[in-house]
Amino acid sequence: MASFNGGNNGNGSNGNGNGNKSGANRAALRVIPLGGLHEIGKNTCVFEYGDDIMLVDAGLAFPSDGMHGVNVVMPDTSYLKENQKRIRGMIVTHGHEDHIGGISHHLKNFNIPVIYGPRLALAMLTGKMEEAGVTDRTVLQTVAPRDVVKVGQHFSVEFIRNTHSMADSYSLAITTPVGTIIFTGDFKFDHTPVDGEHFDMARLAHHGEQGVLCLFSDSTNAEIPGFCPPERSVFPHLDRHIAQAEGRVIITTFASSIHRVSMILELALKNGRKVGLLGRSMLNVIAKARELGYMRAPDDLFVPIKQIRDLPDRETLLLMTGSQGEPLAALSRISRGEHPQVQVKSSDTIIFSASPIPGNTISVVNTIDRLMMLGAKVIYGKGEGIHVSGHGFQEDQKLMLALTKPKYFVPVHGEHRMLVCHSKTAQSMGVPADNILIIDNGDVVELTADSIKKGDPVKAGIELLDASRNGIVDARVLKERQQLAEDGVITLLAVISTDGVMAAPPRVNLRGVVTTADARKLSLWAEREITWVLENRWNQLSRNTGGKTPDVDWVGVQREVELGLQRRLRRELQVEPLIICLVQPAPAGTPAYKGRADAEPDNRPAPRNGRREAPRQQHAAGAPAPVVRAAAAATPATGSTSASTPAPAASKARAVEPEPELAGRTRRRRSAAAAG
Ligand SMILES: [Zn+2]
Numbered sequence: 001m002a003s004f005n006g007g008n009n010g011n012g013s014n015g016n017g018n019g020n021k022s023g024a025n026r027a028a029l030r031v032i033p034l035g036g037l038h039e040i041g042k043n044t045c046v047f048e049y050g051d052d053i054m055l056v057d058a059g060l061a062f063p064s065d066g067m068h069g070v071n072v073v074m075p076d077t078s079y080l081k082e083n084q085k086r087i088r089g090m091i092v093t094h095g096h097e098d099h100i101g102g103i104s105h106h107l108k109n110f111n112i113p114v115i116y117g118p119r120l121a122l123a124m125l126t127g128k129m130e131e132a133g134v135t136d137r138t139v140l141q142t143v144a145p146r147d148v149v150k151v152g153q154h155f156s157v158e159f160i161r162n163t164h165s166m167a168d169s170y171s172l173a174i175t176t177p178v179g180t181i182i183f184t185g186d187f188k189f190d191h192t193p194v195d196g197e198h199f200d201m202a203r204l205a206h207h208g209e210q211g212v213l214c215l216f217s218d219s220t221n222a223e224i225p226g227f228c229p230p231e232r233s234v235f236p237h238l239d240r241h242i243a244q245a246e247g248r249v250i251i252t253t254f255a256s257s258i259h260r261v262s263m264i265l266e267l268a269l270k271n272g273r274k275v276g277l278l279g280r281s282m283l284n285v286i287a288k289a290r291e292l293g294y295m296r297a298p299d300d301l302f303v304p305i306k307q308i309r310d311l312p313d314r315e316t317l318l319l320m321t322g323s324q325g326e327p328l329a330a331l332s333r334i335s336r337g338e339h340p341q342v343q344v345k346s347s348d349t350i351i352f353s354a355s356p357i358p359g360n361t362i363s364v365v366n367t368i369d370r371l372m373m374l375g376a377k378v379i380y381g382k383g384e385g386i387h388v389s390g391h392g393f394q395e396d397q398k399l400m401l402a403l404t405k406p407k408y409f410v411p412v413h414g415e416h417r418m419l420v421c422h423s424k425t426a427q428s429m430g431v432p433a434d435n436i437l438i439i440d441n442g443d444v445v446e447l448t449a450d451s452i453k454k455g456d457p458v459k460a461g462i463e464l465l466d467a468s469r470n471g472i473v474d475a476r477v478l479k480e481r482q483q484l485a486e487d488g489v490i491t492l493l494a495v496i497s498t499d500g501v502m503a504a505p506p507r508v509n510l511r512g513v514v515t516t517a518d519a520r521k522l523s524l525w526a527e528r529e530i531t532w533v534l535e536n537r538w539n540q541l542s543r544n545t546g547g548k549t550p551d552v553d554w555v556g557v558q559r560e561v562e563l564g565l566q567r568r569l570r571r572e573l574q575v576e577p578l579i580i581c582l583v584q585p586a587p588a589g590t591p592a593y594k595g596r597a598d599a600e601p602d603n604r605p606a607p608r609n610g611r612r613e614a615p616r617q618q619h620a621a622g623a624p625a626p627v628v629r630a631a632a633a634a635t636p637a638t639g640s641t642s643a644s645t646p647a648p649a650a651s652k653a654r655a656v657e658p659e660p661e662l663a664g665r666t667r668r669r670r671s672a673a674a675a676g
């Protein structure tokens with residue numbers, strides 16, 4: 001280890017005096033989290049010095065309630081795509097999804113020359129990379145405790161064994177030209193670890209003695225006083241509940257909580273129960289962990305789920321996914337009576353050996369309610385001693401600070417209030433407030449041997465992936481899904497002639513829209529919006545190019561009508577459904593439809609303001625028109641139901657020859673003209 005703290009660190013008296021004149025940030029270490037701050041999830045951190053970029057972890061997060069049809073949330077990695085030539089390698093701290101779940105996705109976009117990490121994490125990563133077909137995009141290198149690896153010219157990383165809810169987990173000591181960084185990864189101080197692998201506190205203390213420039217520390221439980229209880233402490237409580245159970249025992253926990261699952265298997269053996277496993281991740285993780293020796297259990301402890309029904313209930317333990325109320329997980333399906341193999345019995349004891357991640361609380365309590373209503377005994381909650389966190393509390397965090405004695409401190413892995421709380425803890429330990437930075441995703445921490453500051457931020461944000469994990473759900477798609485889910489959709493079919501007259505009454509269809517307005521009123525409003533657009537916007541939306549018919553920006557017409565109707569519905573009914581206007585162009589000279597004589601006077605306010613015009617101007621300037629709209633226009637509207645006005649008379653309908661593709665073609669022509 002002597003060489004490890006040799007030359008690099010010794011000259012740290014003034015990092016600016018090294019002759020590098022090419023700008024301040026050349027001589028500074030830049031640390032850029034792209035995810036994991038102001039949130040729990042998608043931890044992704046960039047270390048940058050000179051020409052070298054090193055990544056630490058790349059995780060995913062799960063969608064929140066309003067993200068309809070989104071399966072996975074990823075950090076925006078534009079910064080890495082732009083700088084991919086400089087990526088020298090990646091370090092993985094442990095195998096949780098919020099640390100490795102993004103890697104196989106990123107490898108589709110850029111190569112990572114080498115990934116160093118623990119055996120268990122890399123084994124789990126291998127499976128994901130095979131699934132994604134990216135095994136040729138990187139090289140995986142397994143590390144052991146106290147291994148030191150060199151990444152690029154400027155980084156040496158020492159892997160320091162730590163304790164966490166996942167087995168085979170590490171903190172990092174990263175030696176850089178400006179000093180040593182301790183990056184804790186996820187940790188708690190567990191002095192009686194289930195697998196006997198102790199936290200290598202001696203190495204932390206060693207680096208503390210040598211001098212730590214900056215500590216980046218896990219803030220998850222910064223708000224909770226005291227020490228986090230050891231993982232072993234749940235053992236007697238689980239044991240008691242399992243021993244007392246009259247019928248089957250059903251336990252749910254995170255599949256990735258290797259230590260918890262190990263203890264549950266041990267308890268099944270002790271209590272004479274065979275184990276049936278449900279849920280893909282539970283089966284996968286246990287198979288992998290047993291194969292690599294992180295979990296010891298005899299083969300005959302496990303019984304396939306189809307055969308376990310032949311055993312007496314008192315000799316049965318079912319271990320399954322669903323501790324977060326995930327709708328498709330085994331326990332959730334069982335609670336809804338939708339599982340093909342397992343139905344709840346009133347003699348069942350069901351144990352939630354996990355606590356809900358914030359955001360999942362409602363689905364978890366709903367699952368508990370349903371299970372109770374089916375008659376089962378359900379054991380859950382803090383008072384039962386059946387779950388402890390894998391992340392240290394305030395005293396664990398203090399111990400980390402005490403051992404590493406950092407000059408500068410950056411709280412990471414947590415929501416904003418946790419970061420603030422953790423920074424107060426650090427101050428109480430003597431770190432000056434000026435030496436602490438609270439940062440957000442995309443912020444740049446610039447460190448020299450004697451300074452810490454925020455540099456100009458880089459692009460950060462989120463990328464939402466749908467079920468295929470290939471399609472990106474962008475902000476517009478998400479907004480449309482939210483409108484669909486919350487207020488439904490209105491389609492509006494307008495027949496407009498190329499000389500700008502409404503040739504038939506508009507047809508309005510509602511799906512999922514709750515409204516007090518009747519069908520007649522809605523189509524009347526639609527009629528007024530169309531009339532308004534024709535009277536006030538037609539000149540801007542059509543051009544006489546000398547041909548037989550004027551060139552009409554049909555997409556612009558649609559957009560204008562949609563915006564007008566949207567505004568009116570918001571004003572009159574306080575609803576915001578998705579509105580899709582389809583225009584059926586009719587030939588010039590088609591007789592005008594005169595509108596309704598029986599209509600009450602329109603009380604619409606003054607003409608629209610300039611902001612309303614923005615989309616049309618964008619379009620005219622050659623910006624890509626919304627594809628959705630063009631495609632929709634190509635689909636003939638189906639006549640139907642609730643709110644449609646009477647269809648135009650047959651003769652009139654024939655007079656307006658439908659040209660469903662015209663809108664699309666016109667748009668392309670106009671775009672080409674704009675480009676030329
Ligand atoms: Zn973790």
Ligand SMILES: [Zn+2]
Pocket residue numbers: 043096098099186413
């Ligand atoms: Zn984590």
